[in-house]
Amino acid sequence: xxxxxxxxxxxxxxxxxxxxxxxxxxxxxxxxxxxxxxxxxxxxxxxxxxxxxxxxxxxxxxxxxxxxxxxxxxxxx
Amino acid sequence: xxxxxxxxxxxxxxxxxxxxxxxxxxxxxxxxxxxxxxxxxxxxxxxxxxxxxxxxxxxxxxxxxxxxxxxxxxxxxxxxxxxxxxxxxxxxxxxxxxxxxxxxxxxxxxxxxxxxxxxxxxxxxxxxxxxxxxxxxxxxxxxxxxxxxxxxxxxxxxxxxxxxxxxxxxxxxxxxxxxxxxxxxxxxxxxxxxxxxxxxxxxxxxxxxxxxxxxxxxxxxxxxxxxxxxxxxxxxxxxxxxxxxxxxxxxxxxxxxxxxxxxxxxxxxxxxxxxxxxxxxxxxxxxxxxxxxxxxxxxxxxxxxxxxxxxxxxxxxxx
Numbered sequence: 001x002x003x004x005x006x007x008x009x010x011x012x013x014x015x016x017x018x019x020x021x022x023x024x025x026x027x028x029x030x031x032x033x034x035x036x037x038x039x040x041x042x043x044x045x046x047x048x049x050x051x052x053x054x055x056x057x058x059x060x061x062x063x064x065x066x067x068x069x070x071x072x073x074x075x076x077x
Numbered sequence: 078x079x080x081x082x083x084x085x086x087x088x089x090x091x092x093x094x095x096x097x098x099x100x101x102x103x104x105x106x107x108x109x110x111x112x113x114x115x116x117x118x119x120x121x122x123x124x125x126x127x128x129x130x131x132x133x134x135x136x137x138x139x140x141x142x143x144x145x146x147x148x149x150x151x152x153x154x155x156x157x158x159x160x161x162x163x164x165x166x167x168x169x170x171x172x173x174x175x176x177x178x179x180x181x182x183x184x185x186x187x188x189x190x191x192x193x194x195x196x197x198x199x200x201x202x203x204x205x206x207x208x209x210x211x212x213x214x215x216x217x218x219x220x221x222x223x224x225x226x227x228x229x230x231x232x233x234x235x236x237x238x239x240x241x242x243x244x245x246x247x248x249x250x251x252x253x254x255x256x257x258x259x260x261x262x263x264x265x266x267x268x269x270x271x272x273x274x275x276x277x278x279x280x281x282x283x284x285x286x287x288x289x290x291x292x293x294x295x296x297x298x299x300x301x302x303x304x305x306x307x308x309x310x311x312x313x314x315x316x317x318x319x320x321x322x323x324x325x326x327x328x329x330x331x332x333x334x335x336x337x338x339x340x341x342x343x344x345x346x347x348x349x350x351x352x353x354x355x356x357x358x359x360x361x362x363x364x365x366x367x368x369x370x371x372x373x374x375x376x377x378x379x380x381x382x383x384x385x386x387x388x389x390x391x392x393x394x395x396x
Contacts, residue, residue: 052365056319056368057369060318064318064322067318067321070143074142
């Protein structure tokens, strides 16, 4: 099996695994934010901001895998 | 009707030349942008001019691994447009305010808008950096936010491209942040900056191992120095990669769904913009990523300033 077939198989699987882990992570973050918002509705603005910032951090990890996918995709031809 | 014909013509010219065919020949599928359309038309109708432009750009050293050298040069032009527009807007307002101080509460709309923006960032970054520290660094961090926001929004305009969708562009900004952060830390107190790298180590007596504790502390100091050095070096890389990945993903999404507009015409018979929902996603992501970039820059500035050396605070800041 040559390297192009391997790349063609590995890139989407790798991206899927990265998205899987980050999805769980963002789920935890948003769960914490929802519970905090339910407990104290007058602090919803601040909690929302903090949740968005945390979600952007975790999402960046999936974006790293996506960037590697773009870089390697150029080698499949 | 005229608008539809215009969109059809430009989309066909540019997408057939740049977008849809580029997916087969080279690079990333993207929506066409203004300077790319001009470049393609020059190549068709005046090849000599296009050749001399290409040679000049390649001689200057522009390289883009995901496209032609001209796509790397386009980012400079869009960035210049953003810079000139922002500078003209805010600087002329500043000059007008300075030379004609306003009467009682009669500010112009531009002055009120600028005041809202600046006080918002003053509060927002003041909560992170402390209200006496934020005034010194607000020009840098606030400008970073507004500049990145406007650059990102250019990727949503028709015939526009976000300059931040290029890794070298973001690396330049991240390098600037890196230099600013460390220069601020060193100039505030060089000894405190150097003491930051080993971190908070326990004294020899606290370990209780006697003279052999020196070896353990030396080992811990070296380990923590290496860890903090790596952390300092990875911060600009992660900053730029995060922004680049988000913007490139949005561009590719818009490009793929936009080229679907041309392909899907045969089945439906009308040009339907399938990429419309992703424009809203791009709006949200562009704003969030600009906020994240500037927020992280302010957090790094605060981290590398000399702070009071107490154990739990240090540990919590470096968690």
